[in-house]
Amino acid sequence: MNDFNDWGPATLGIRAAEPRTEEREHSAAVHLTSSFVYSSAAQAAAVFAGEEPGNVYSRFTNPTVRAFEQRLAAMEGGDSCVATASGMSAILAMAMALLKAGDHILASRTLFGSTINLFNNVLGKFGVDITYVDPSDLPAWGSALRPNTRLLFVETPNNPLTEITDIRALADIAHGAGALLCVDNCFLSPVLQQPLKLGADLVVHSATKYLDGQGRCVGGAVVGDAQRVGKDVFGFLRTAGPSMSPFNAWVFLKGLETLSLRMYAHCASAQTLAEWLCGQPGIERVFYPGLQDHPQHVLAKRQQKAFGGIVSFQVAGGREAAWRVIDAVKMISITANLGDTRTTITHPATTTHGRISPEARRLAGITEGLIRVAVGLEDIADIQADLARGLSA
């Protein structure tokens, strides 16, 4: 077939693993079926035994889900991908497949709040230890390693402060200690960053975000090598069942077709918005990797193809002032999701990061005056006008 390695990210998103049935449809079909039928008992036995290729049951495999998995694997540069019911179940499946009681996770302290809860309250219950470190302080990662450290986990850029971690350097730290590095690549997508090519072992996604791109479906994925992902994570998924629905896989497959175009459009508007916010009244600080004064601007330029669609800013006056800005918007959606065509605004301290302790929030730099905007694809002038209302109030 096609040699995926020769294609750029836009072509891969459109053409990699194009599924086609004998009906010769041009746009992918959706296979909404829970099970599959056989011409004889002998054929059923052969497929169940893995002696003949074929699908058994959609908890394990499904043609539409497989097309999404193969396309995302090609875009990330991984051998295998396992699609899951949500981004959180991707992280859960990865951890359940690769860790055991007594193992230690070393993680960035600025992870998505549910990821921290999953590590502390779910994995912690089964005897996995977790330590959190400053994501951009590489020596801190090195000195927090333990003999039983099995996994390093990071989001870069992180949510909501857009701090960047050097993936190549962190992979070296992980591998030097015999551990794996897993990167949550949800903020940039494979169009703007391919962690596996920088040395990471595993990538997790919330497909709910940019891979869908229009805020329709919840889903996730784990990408990596054929053993850990293709066998171990897949083995957990087929037994435990946090599988992606075929309909959602079809939506994500269509989302990948426009991913490259959308990501660069999100980035262009986010850059304009970040620069504009720097000159607005009542703003103490703007967090965007594309700004020269971002602490990891140079690293972001080297590691990423562009700076992403998330802009956060801190207003003077704490929670009251932040809520006033949020409550003044008329077009922008007040919601915690991101990666949508529609711009969204949220107050991290009381939403996405509301369930972690005040101390963990303080250490992560999530103040009461912080607002996160996930810049959508509306005209930038309209986004600015909507925010200006609250900022001048």
Ligand SMILES: Cc1ncc(COP(=O)(O)O)c(C=O)c1O
């Ligand atoms: C960085 C990051 N990782 C993982 C997740 C979890 O994804 P999902 O909501 O699809 O379970 C989110 C969701 O907001 C996220 O922002």
